[in-house]
Amino acid sequence: MLAGIRTLGPFDRFVIWTQGCRRRCPGCISPSSRSFDGGKVMDIDAVARRVLRHGDCEGLTISGGEPFLQAAGLCALIDALRAQRDLGVIVYTGYTLEELQEPDAPYASGSLLSRLDLLIDGPYIEALNDDKSLRGSSNQRVIPLTDRYLSQLPLYGADGDRRIELRAGSDGIFAAGIPSKEIAKQLVKNRKGEE
């Protein structure tokens, strides 16, 4: 979790990365978030308290891993937050919106969708990485589910504005945002070198 991030949506945002993803998108820049054994189990109220401490954050961005695999917990978190403050919520998912509306979608997907302002959907496809802002590849759609961020939509897919923010923490350096195509390639290459 990080506060005050400006590289995963408009305005200052609190960002939560959920742990666990069943996909294996080639070129995934976040393979450490895929394991279901990693991460830290946290109490929803404790997460809500942490988010609410940051009164300067306009909203919450949830990325992964795959957020929809924890949809029920995220609904409870959003409800706890909105009981205190009007926060906008953006989610990045590897599912398409249509998949999330199918009967066999992950549990509570519809409930989570009903709480979101903006959904960035679809898996990362390395060959479609067009180096444009705020999403990884051109197949990923930016879907407004309320009108909260309508005026901000042109930021997504804009030219030449990929940025990452580096934060130092007790666990080392953490990067938040969508890296440029070149940096993404380098990260994947370095990882292969380590394997």
Ligand code: SF4
């Ligand atoms: S959906 Fe995201 S976290 Fe999962 S494999 Fe694809 S890029 Fe990685």
